[in-house]
Amino acid sequence: MIYRMSSLVALAVLASGCVATNYTLVEPGARAVAGLQVNATSGWNQAPPMSTPSMQKGAVLWTHDGPLLDQLIIIPGVADGEPLMKSSNKSAAMPLFKKDMLPNEIEELTESTFVKYFGEGNAVVTTKNLRPQRFGENRGVMFDVDATVSDSPKYRGTAGAFVANDKLYMMFFLGAVPHYFDKHAATATSVIQSAMLTGGSSTAATN
């Protein structure tokens, strides 16, 4: 009965238009995402929060051809002791960000988070090509991601991350291989590399 009541309430809220359920257009140009500024060199479609329940508050998912085929996720300001993504399952053992993480650990954090994101046991995620990268005045890292997911296309991607004010800022792109990764990798990478804090810099992931 409780389930039925909450479903009815959810339907009523949706019908009232109080919750955004549609994709919204992200115009090309400088865009602000919760304390971060990125430069979108092309237009993107931003997914409604309801379709991204595992995303942290303030995080956004942009796509060109739909999240199954390509997705650019921007996660701003993950605090010390917090996971990159949420899970309603208390036994999910989500990996947590620690403010003193070094590049190799941020890479591992991302890898393990992706495994949980796709479903533990449903995906094998590997990373490579860890390299330094500047994000505005902050030093950070980039690396490449490969994800093999059960009953899904194979994904390839690129991630960028930096730590500022003891918080982790992460941007990553995943595209189905070969077509959708090749199609959007350049524009997604330019968005990732353009990321910078809107309010100055501090500690960096490569310190």
Next chain:
Amino acid sequence: MRQPRTVVLLACLLAYWPVFGAESETLDHRIPPGYEPVEAEDELGLWMEMREYEQALKQSALLVRDPGLNDYLQEIVCRVAAGYCKDFRVYLIRNPDFNASMTATGMMQVWTGLIVRANSTDEIAAVIGHEISHYTLLHSLATLRALKKKLATGTFVDIALILATGYGTGLGQTMAALSVMSFSREQETEADLLGVRLLAEAGYDPHASYGIWDKIIAEEEAAEVKREKPGAFGKTHPEAKLRAAYLKELVTARYGPPDAEAVADQRLLSVLNNNYMLLMEDQLDTNRYGRTKELLERHAALGVEPSLVRYFYGEMFRQRGSDGDRDLAKSAYLHSIELGKAPAKAYSNLGYLYLKAGDMESAKTYFVKYLEIDPDASDREMIEFYLED
């Protein structure tokens, strides 16, 4: 005075006794080798669906195609299945959890997590024997028919078929579908009983049938994050403790006590050593440190290449990052290196530990060594950044 838990366990054992008492003596395969359905429409439908599912499974990127690993499993299957050998196709799935499954058509899936958790080939054979028994006892068909009885006709029968076959669900979701239509406790017990017989007839140690469950229990107890719900295998099978208890009772009564001295299983060791990086990296990515530590302790006792086991101790401690873990990780990496067969990453991760501790000189020493060992390392640019910094 008996503890309440012991009393409950004894009561459960007594409840099982009729099944593994007189009935277990007469329990036998219900189909001959080479069996194929010819008449029953529902069974023919089940086979058709499963054959289509198997075609899809063959394309899965999560299949482990390493010939050594696949040959190893195929040998076990054929030895346990004996005359039924040709009825089975084994697919090894890259999944760090513990599971195996069987369809009505003889398509067997084994997850890599089973290999990581077994202490012997006999324990892997025990799980395989159990799955083979589900097949020869026609459990999938019986379950489908039981489900059909419960549901209305028409669309619901199709749903029942999907649930029963796993067709139309993801590889990983197949187990979830199986859990919905799970085998009955009686069927599971039947598969255990026939499985033990097949195990013994194939010359494997029947005591392995409960040994594998003892390992699962130990791992669950060592877990830092307990599972909210049991895994797929736990859901479709009787509780591990109860299962281990009744199997121990049965096997000891029928075959006598286990051998006092366990002999190292060179074949399993070779399989583990050759695939240890892949198997344990997948385990590490689960972020389940208590379980990983338990597995490492077991692998160390088993005789898996010590350099590799120490390396993964280092990985586990470093990634867990609790108080004192950095020192433990450092010691484990150094030990791995000292033993002579450390992966190149032992050097770079040791370098990062020194970097974190502010010891740049030691960090650079290990970073340099890392690049000497692996000059084509994909993170060379990152390491060179620190060397130049």
